[in-house]
Amino acid sequence: MNLRHLFVLVATLVVIGVSAFTYKVTRLGFPLLPDASSQLWTVEARIEFMRYTPGPAKVALEVPTNPVGFGVLNEHFVSRGYGVSIREEGGRREALWAIRRVQGDQAVYYRLSLFRDQDAKPPRGADAFPPVPELEEPYASALEMVISEVREESADVATFTGTLLRRVRKANADDDVALLLEDAQTPLQRAEVARMLLAGARIPARVLQALPLTSDTRQVAMMPWLAVHNGTQWLYFDPASGEQSLPRDLFIWSWDSASVMSVSGGTGERIEFWVTRKLEDALSVAKRRAASHGSRIVDFSLLDLPLQTQSVYSILIMIPIGALLVVLMRNIVGVRTFGTFLPVLVALAFRESQLISGIILFSTLVAVGLAVRFYLERLHLLLVPRLAAVLIVVVLMMAAVSVLSYRLGLEIGLSVALFPMVILTMVIERMSVVWEERGPGDAIKEGLGSLFVAALVYGVMNIDLIRHVTFVFPEVLLIVLAVVLLLGRYTGYRLTDLRRFRVLTRNPPTPGPD
Amino acid sequence: MFAELRKAGVMALNARNADFIALENPRQLYPAVDNKLLTKALALKHGVPAPELYGALSAPHDIRDLPELVAQHQSFVIKPAHGSGGDGIVVIDSHRKDRYRTCSGRIYSWGELSHHLANMINGQFSLGGHPDQAMVEYRVRFDPVFNTVCYLGVPDIRIIVYRGYPVMSMVRLPTRSSDGKANLHQGALGAGICLATGRTINGVLGNEFIEEHPDTGMAVVGIEIPYWEQMLNMAARCYELTGLGYLGVDLVLDAQRGPLMLELNARPGLNIQIANGRGLISRLERIRQVDAGEKTAEERVTLTQEWFRHAP
Numbered sequence: 001m002n003l004r005h006l007f008v009l010v011a012t013l014v015v016i017g018v019s020a021f022t023y024k025v026t027r028l029g030f031p032l033l034p035d036a037s038s039q040l041w042t043v044e045a046r047i048e049f050m051r052y053t054p055g056p057a058k059v060a061l062e063v064p065t066n067p068v069g070f071g072v073l074n075e076h077f078v079s080r081g082y083g084v085s086i087r088e089e090g091g092r093r094e095a096l097w098a099i100r101r102v103q104g105d106q107a108v109y110y111r112l113s114l115f116r117d118q119d120a121k122p123p124r125g126a127d128a129f130p131p132v133p134e135l136e137e138p139y140a141s142a143l144e145m146v147i148s149e150v151r152e153e154s155a156d157v158a159t160f161t162g163t164l165l166r167r168v169r170k171a172n173a174d175d176d177v178a179l180l181l182e183d184a185q186t187p188l189q190r191a192e193v194a195r196m197l198l199a200g201a202r203i204p205a206r207v208l209q210a211l212p213l214t215s216d217t218r219q220v221a222m223m224p225w226l227a228v229h230n231g232t233q234w235l236y237f238d239p240a241s242g243e244q245s246l247p248r249d250l251f252i253w254s255w256d257s258a259s260v261m262s263v264s265g266g267t268g269e270r271i272e273f274w275v276t277r278k279l280e281d282a283l284s285v286a287k288r289r290a291a292s293h294g295s296r297i298v299d300f301s302l303l304d305l306p307l308q309t310q311s312v313y314s315i316l317i318m319i320p321i322g323a324l325l326v327v328l329m330r331n332i333v334g335v336r337t338f339g340t341f342l343p344v345l346v347a348l349a350f351r352e353s354q355l356i357s358g359i360i361l362f363s364t365l366v367a368v369g370l371a372v373r374f375y376l377e378r379l380h381l382l383l384v385p386r387l388a389a390v391l392i393v394v395v396l397m398m399a400a401v402s403v404l405s406y407r408l409g410l411e412i413g414l415s416v417a418l419f420p421m422v423i424l425t426m427v428i429e430r431m432s433v434v435w436e437e438r439g440p441g442d443a444i445k446e447g448l449g450s451l452f453v454a455a456l457v458y459g460v461m462n463i464d465l466i467r468h469v470t471f472v473f474p475e476v477l478l479i480v481l482a483v484v485l486l487l488g489r490y491t492g493y494r495l496t497d498l499r500r501f502r503v504l505t506r507n508p509p510t511p512g513p514d
Numbered sequence: 515m516f517a518e519l520r521k522a523g524v525m526a527l528n529a530r531n532a533d534f535i536a537l538e539n540p541r542q543l544y545p546a547v548d549n550k551l552l553t554k555a556l557a558l559k560h561g562v563p564a565p566e567l568y569g570a571l572s573a574p575h576d577i578r579d580l581p582e583l584v585a586q587h588q589s590f591v592i593k594p595a596h597g598s599g600g601d602g603i604v605v606i607d608s609h610r611k612d613r614y615r616t617c618s619g620r621i622y623s624w625g626e627l628s629h630h631l632a633n634m635i636n637g638q639f640s641l642g643g644h645p646d647q648a649m650v651e652y653r654v655r656f657d658p659v660f661n662t663v664c665y666l667g668v669p670d671i672r673i674i675v676y677r678g679y680p681v682m683s684m685v686r687l688p689t690r691s692s693d694g695k696a697n698l699h700q701g702a703l704g705a706g707i708c709l710a711t712g713r714t715i716n717g718v719l720g721n722e723f724i725e726e727h728p729d730t731g732m733a734v735v736g737i738e739i740p741y742w743e744q745m746l747n748m749a750a751r752c753y754e755l756t757g758l759g760y761l762g763v764d765l766v767l768d769a770q771r772g773p774l775m776l777e778l779n780a781r782p783g784l785n786i787q788i789a790n791g792r793g794l795i796s797r798l799e800r801i802r803q804v805d806a807g808e809k810t811a812e813e814r815v816t817l818t819q820e821w822f823r824h825a826p
Binding site (some may be wrong): 331334380382383384433437438439488489490491492493494497498500501502503504505506 | 515516518519520521522524526527528529532533574601625626629632633636637638643697699700718721722723784787788791792793
């Protein structure tokens with residue numbers, strides 16, 4: 001019954017740990033590897049115009065809301081002297097720059113940072129069914145003709161749209177379509193015609209304006225894209241090829257074919273779009289992504305703490321890993337150490353002092369401490385005062401090492417201050433007792449065991465991946481806890497038992513009951 | 515990798531701690547064995563013979579009472595009430611005025627002895643460093659049966675008692691290389707004892723089976739231990755005395771008073787398997803299967819002697 005209880009507990013811990021971990025990796029995009037970077041695009045819209053006579057000017061720019069497949073990290077409105085306001089109306093967001101009195105060349109900027117976010121909410125609901133466009137002859141019958149032909153060759157909204165777009169593309173071979181397209185020169189206008197044809201079949205469709213996101217810095221132009229609602233969701237089509245697709249690098253700016261920009265009080269207005277891609281620390285992107293999801297997980301994580309506290313926790317959170325190693329070394333391998341978790345604390349000190357010099361410092365401290373302890377033994381001191389005396393000597397020694405090494409120009413010696421001095425004192429006391437009672441062999445063996453485990457713990461703690469994972473995903477500590485609980489019921493042999501009991505693997509000279 | 519150990523039925527530390535000590539020995543019963551003063555009082559109550567207590571020193575100012583306590587006794591033993599592994603024990607062979615001579619010949623001045631006692635009372639030898647008491651008790655005069663196979667030190671007999679059944683036993687014989695200490699891994703010689711006959715079997719030194727004592731050259735196999743039945747009965751009774759299901763009982767054989775219970779151990783070591791040349795697991799399993807109903811200590815001893823009889 002005990003064991004089942006344990007297994008249930010372990011399983012629960014593992015499930016919680018693993019699911020929190022997977023949620024953060026797959027849903028929120030927390031990076032598994034340290035120094036991972038995420039793609040981050042900066043899109044800049046630059047609007048220029050001219051005002052010859054002094055007077056007021058007003059610029060309106062439609063700006064994206066909830067772009068499909070992307071998340072907005074931040075947006076900036078840059079201008080000189082203009083007042084900026086945002087107006088939202090029917091799913092359309094507009095930035096307004098206004099100024100009372102201005103003259104000459106003018107420029108305003110809109111800049112937004114984007115990251116890839118596959119889980120963004122669906123862009124918008126369905127539109128109402130459009131009315132059949134009222135056209136004059138011969139356009140009306142051409143429209144009717146095209147629609148009925150395309151309807152023959154298609155099964156549903158998606159295939160209808162695809163077939164229609166292919167016909168629009170090959171307009172030359174098709175008189176009816178060619179007639180409808182006669183005024184359409186630009187791709188945008190052609191897409192508009194396609195939309196009108198879809199409206200003829202009462203299919204809700206929208207001509208979108210989208211920007212291709214490039215990997216280098218360059219100027220890009222809006223391209224039309226077509227969105228068709230099939231009753232349940234929006235389907236995207238490339239109006240030029242007729243293929244149903246929404247490229248990963250296509251950023252939908254506007255859900256309308258109307259010009260995204262308008263200027264009043266100025267002339268010669270034009271708009272340019274510039275795209276820059278940069279790689280940013282994946283962690284900070286993930287944090288902002290989680291925030292944009294409204295996920296509270298980041299608000300209650302270590303990443304939200306003040307930086308100084310974070311750096312403390314990035315060390316503390318490694319201690320369970322060290323404890324796990326100690327459990328493994330003691331209960332599975334069978335290494336003997338002084339003090340259960342002394343090696344972990346010493347390993348933490350090694351982090352500052354580096355391994356080799358740390359080992360030298362540790363051995364020096366213990367050796368001198370032992371010498372002092374043996375000397376004090378001759379003075380017949382009581383136990384607690386003697387411990388206090390050793391502690392004072394240890395502190396003095398640490399100070400001396402720091403001062404000396406600083407004088408010699410060795411920075412390393414300064415890190416001695418991080419050694420856990422009270423624990424060192426206990427080790428010295430314990431070691432001297434073992435030394436006297438069981439001989440120096442045992443004492444040194446245990447001392448070396450402690451150093452070995454400390455070095456191992458240090459080595460593992462220094463693996464960047466483990467540091468990163470424990471800090472970003474503290475929930476893996478639940479898994480560590482589960483493993484430790486399981487090891488708590490490990491009743492098998494330790495590696496050192498092989499040596500200790502090897503005589504028992506031979507047959508005893510006197511036979512008897514086993 | 516561990517198949518051979520498993521086949522030999524070796525019980526190792528992890529299994530002992532998790533499967534036996536954690537299950538059979540409830541924490542609240544530990545004081546009865548960890549505090550040797552309490553053990554002695556319980557032993558007296560249950561009629562298990564133990565070395566006579568001359569007195570206990572509980573505070574530093576009690577130390578000056580020592581000469582008065584031992585005025586009637588030429589030799590005596592000082593040990594910490596919460597000690598473990600024999601740490602801190604001083605055996606005084608004789609004393610005159612302020613000079614105390616141990617059985618190994620070292621002379622303690624009064625100052626040195628009282629310093630040692632002060633350390634003991636301050637907890638240097640106790641588990642966890644808690645303040646302790648120093649016990650002053652009868653010094654055992656060892657029965658000459660082991661004289662030929664013992665170099666200095668204390669030959670003691672350890673019996674493992676599982677649920678009141680003695681399951682395995684050994685005698686530990688100090689050697690020159692163990693410096694008079696009785697720890698097997700420090701070089702002492704261990705010899706298993708057949709539970710049925712009380713005769714030693716399988717001397718083991720280090721990791722080798724031997725037949726003769728390395729220092730005295732006398733046979734260590736086939737020594738017949740006197741009062742063996744009585745010892746087994748004492749050990750079995752310690753189960754009722756403590757309530758601990760997995761127990762190590764340490765006995766010594768006094769020349770005049772016969773077997774005496776020296777101390778009890780709630781976490782007995784595993785070296786007894788080495789001394790016997792066989793693992794404990796199968797014997798423990800056997801008792802787990804048949805344990806049924808209330809039996810007296812004597813009945814349990816009879817049963818265990820039937821089960822675990824070695825070939826002659």
